[in-house]
Amino acid sequence: xxxxxxxxxxxxxxxxxxxxxxxxxxxxxxxxxxxxxxxxxxxxxxxxxxxxxxxxxxxxxxxxxxxxxxxxxxxxxxxxxxxxxxxxxxxxxxxxxxxxxxxxxxxxxxxxxxxxxxxxxxxxxxxxxxxxxxxxxxxxxxxx
Numbered sequence: 001x002x003x004x005x006x007x008x009x010x011x012x013x014x015x016x017x018x019x020x021x022x023x024x025x026x027x028x029x030x031x032x033x034x035x036x037x038x039x040x041x042x043x044x045x046x047x048x049x050x051x052x053x054x055x056x057x058x059x060x061x062x063x064x065x066x067x068x069x070x071x072x073x074x075x076x077x078x079x080x081x082x083x084x085x086x087x088x089x090x091x092x093x094x095x096x097x098x099x100x101x102x103x104x105x106x107x108x109x110x111x112x113x114x115x116x117x118x119x120x121x122x123x124x125x126x127x128x129x130x131x132x133x134x135x136x137x138x139x140x141x142x143x144x
Contacts, residue, residue: 023049023056030062039066057083061093068100073107076100 010018026045033042046063049056060079067076077100083093 019052023053027058027062030059034062034065037069039069042066055086057087057090057093061090061096064093064096064100068096068103073100073104 026048030042030045030049033039033045043063043066046059046066049059050063053059060083064076064079064083067073067079077097080093080097080100083090084097087093
């Protein structure tokens with residue numbers, strides 16, 4: 001869907017102005033959804049901007065924040081990398097990328113601790129299948 005249903009009829013300068021107004025409206029809606037903690041709607045509106053302007057860093061940044069909020073870390077990293085390709089000195093994107101790295105390190109640490117405890121528990125409490133396998137053999141030898 002075009003930003004304006006009558007795009008073909010508009011002079012070039014008005015088309016550009018209409019596109020800019022639509023971009024601003026979608027980014028403002030994204031900001032509203034960020035405050036309302038609705039990451040899916042935020043991403044939807046950022047995508048509308050990015051479909052028309054793939055290098056729009058404000059939309060990429062807001063979308064990355066929404067991806068982090070819903071724990072979609074690969075998508076967030078992709079958006080943040082794209083911003084830093086476009087604007088290597090973008091400080092908010094640099095800080096957010098560092099925050100994402102901390103989140104991923106913490107998640108990795110928790111996962112390692114969880115699996116280590118799971119395997120530790122498995123060693124302490126051998127499964128009943130190994131002890132039940134010995135029981136039929138003992139029964140069979142006593143029956144002979």
